[in-house]
Amino acid sequence: MTMQRRDFLKMVGAGAGVGAATALTGCATQQAAGGGRKVVVIGGGYGGTIAAKYIRMMDKSIEVTLIERNDHYISCPFSNLYLGGILPDLSKLTIKYDKLAANHGIKVVQAEVTGVNAAERTVTTSKGVFNYDRLVVAPGVDFRTEEIKGYTAQTPEVAPHAWKAGPQTILLRKQLEAMKPGGTVVLSIPLAPFRCPPGPYERTSMIAMYLKQHKPGSKLIVLDANPDIVSKKGLFLKGWKKHYDGIIDYRPAKKVTEVSADGKSVLIEGIDEVKGDVINLIPPQRAGAIAVSAGLVGPDKNWCPVNPTTFESTIHKNIHVIGDACIAGAMPKSGYSANSEAKACANNIVNLMNGRAIVDFSGINTCYSFLSAKEAVEVTGVYLVDKEKNVIIAAPGSVGVSPDLSETEAIYAESWLNNILTEMSS
Amino acid sequence: MKQRWSGLALAVGAMTVSAAALAAPPTAEMLSNACAGCHGTHGGSAGPSMPSLASQSKTAIIEAMKKFKSGERPSTVMGRLAKGYSDADFEKMGDFFSKQKFHPTSQAVDPAKVKHGAELQEANCSRCHLDDGKEGKDDTPVMASQWLPYLNIQMQLYQSGARKMPEKMAEKVKPLSKQDLEALLHFYASVK
Incomplete structure (x- = not known):
């Protein structure tokens, strides 16, 4: 092949993203010409808020609707500190969506999602039906309670x-x-x-x-x-x-x-x-109920297989799954992973909707744990896609944990929380 | 020409090539947005112990990442994270953050210390830390509006010898008292 890979991809556009260029190149052209420009995001947690925000930051011409059942979100990270008595209540862990909506022009709908129709590209909710050109599913986890008798x-x-x-x-x-x-x-x-x-x-x-x-x-x-x-x-x-x-x-x-x-x-x-x-x-856990009812879970019936570059479901086209619900290779199911996956997914959704080449995934996980009121430890990693195996792997040398219990890590952990919750709520 | 290309696109569609195999290398945006979970959207930090990366000079970002990677600059997570990236990645990150708007912060500072710090800045630091520390040049970082806890942590690392001061900086810092240094940090934190 004589032409440059990147130029070549510009021509292929959206099609390459899902391995079905013939079917989708036309669709991408239509979207770029002002046809479908709608993204719906299900779930307002660590992944969903960030996907909605970054799509809007990268392309204001895409209409983004964020559907979440609650009018607020409470962070799981740091909630153990409330159990330990370090935090007096959950207020520091609670975010609202008003600033996020106003700052980025995201339509936030407080509703319960009752169904996803992948063929019709619709999301049915307690507040009506929403059409999408691309859907981001970020439902977190639900429980396999049937595995516990009683x-x-x-x-x-x-x-x-x-x-x-x-x-x-x-x-x-x-x-x-x-x-x-x-x-x-x-x-x-x-x-x-x-x-x-x-x-x-x-x-x-x-x-x-x-x-x-x-x-x-x-x-x-x-x-x-x-x-x-x-x-x-x-x-x-x-x-x-x-x-x-x-x-x-x-x-x-x-x-x-x-x-x-x-x-x-x-x-x-x-x-x-x-x-x-x-x-x-x-x-024990599996992907959030909506991912299961939408038919997005794989043969294990628990987690959603995705393309590791676009986070598009390998089962249903035009639906992307991020965060705890998806199978993201070596990335742990953490808040920071969801944040990182959401940005990469947003980036490539914008590329696909504009008929541009998709971009290699690059993500980070940083995850703190407290052991006492003043000591914390962390684990970090940089993640990318192994091109031959088509799976997310850790960048060599980047994964590791704190050398010891550390008061400094506890100080950094608190700033981690400030920054990541501010990202999600503004 | 156009016809020829679309014909090729069709041909490729028929091949079963994974998206990852065809994707372009990570852009500056893809690499840098991942940092924002800790450093704030576009590198504007809302966490008092994390520095803002927004508007830092490209060289300052690249040099910091290289020093984290080699272990020359002490860190908790940064040394490991830096090992996950190449020099070319650092270039892209430096390029991205240098293009982001300066991130002003509102924090409690002592007005008397700010006043004293302003005089010390003018007399000692202003040749490298330009425009009251607002402008990053070469490998000199933007000091203005950085959070006081972050500035304190770094000054402690300098004082303990864990982080090496540039020679020019060491000459200027040596005669300053603990109170002087505190005043300087209050001054930088106050600049918007």
Whole structure:
């Protein structure tokens, strides 16, 4: 081939993005000529807000509608600090959408999405039907509660998961406060992959800190379905030994398969019973319900396979899936990953809608965890696409964790929160 | 000509080439937007311990990234992250952030310290830190409106020897007292 790859791509335009140039080049031309310029984003969390914002920043001629069921969003990152008593409430973790909407001309609709029709390119909601040329699905996670015997709609009210920040987090905190000293807390961790790989271990640290300070003589039993600590293992073990020796009873390879109706007892593999005064039961996870009902999950029935460059679903054309719900190769299911994926997805949606060449993915993850009131640790990585395998991999040398527990990292972590929430809300 | 191209596009459509294999290398925008989760949209920081990258000189960004990568400049996450990028990537990031608008911040500063700091800036620092630290030139960073906690962290790293001061800077800083340095940082933080 004699011509330059990039020039060549300019001609191919949108088609190359989904491996079906013949069908879509015409469509892209139509869009560029002022035909369809509508993007709908489902979900106003770490991914959805950023996708909506960056599409508008990159191309004001594209109309963007953000559909979210709540009028606010509460960050999961840092919500463990509320459980630990470092944060007095969730106000610092709460964002609204008014500034984002006004600053960027995003139409924010508070509605429940009830269906997606990929063939018709429509999203049906409690407030009407929305047409799209491209759809971004950023629903986060939902729970595979059917894998836990006895789990009903009432279970989260007695054995909270608190894995979506908000009322569940507040309930868990209240249960901890109400527990008598010398009590037992049980934390159940599902098999990976789940939202926020170090999250359960940060939660272990924060609950242990709360018990140490407010409930003398209490224990925290951690039932981890995984064979070992999933993330930042050495640092968590070091922190637990330093601060919470005798409080945390960590038990690997203990998969909870059943819960009692009163939420005070769980069974491991259907046999061994573990009782607790407070049970924080985090069920196994899959992509948010709307991704499942829209037929976006892959053969594993849990997560959404996507093109790693455009984040376009490999199942349905013109639908992009970002954040926890998608399969993003080596990238962890974290808030920062969702932020990074959203920007790359936005960038390439704008390229596709303008008939321009798509651009290689480049993303970052930076994820902090607190071990005590003043000490935090982090994991980082730079991510790109392995062109031969067509999958997101880590850039060599970029992935690693803090060398030690660090007060400096805790200071940086707070600024991380300030910046990432400001990005999402303004 | 046009006909010929579209014919080729059709031919390519028939091939099963992955999008990644055909995508263009990451642009300055693709690389730099990923930094904004910590450094703020377009490099305007809202986090008191993170520096604004907006309007920094291209050279300052490139030099900082190279020093993070080699370990010459101490860091927490930056040393590792820098290892994920090439010199060509640093060029693109430098280009991107140098083109972003200066990011003014509103923060609490001590007026007396600001006044004293302004005099010290004029007498000692103004030949490199141009326009009250608002202009970045060569590898001199933009100091104006950086958050006070960030400036303090960096000054502590300089004082401890963990971060190496440029010789010209070391000469000027050496005679200054702790109070003088604090005043200078308050001054830079106050400039909008």
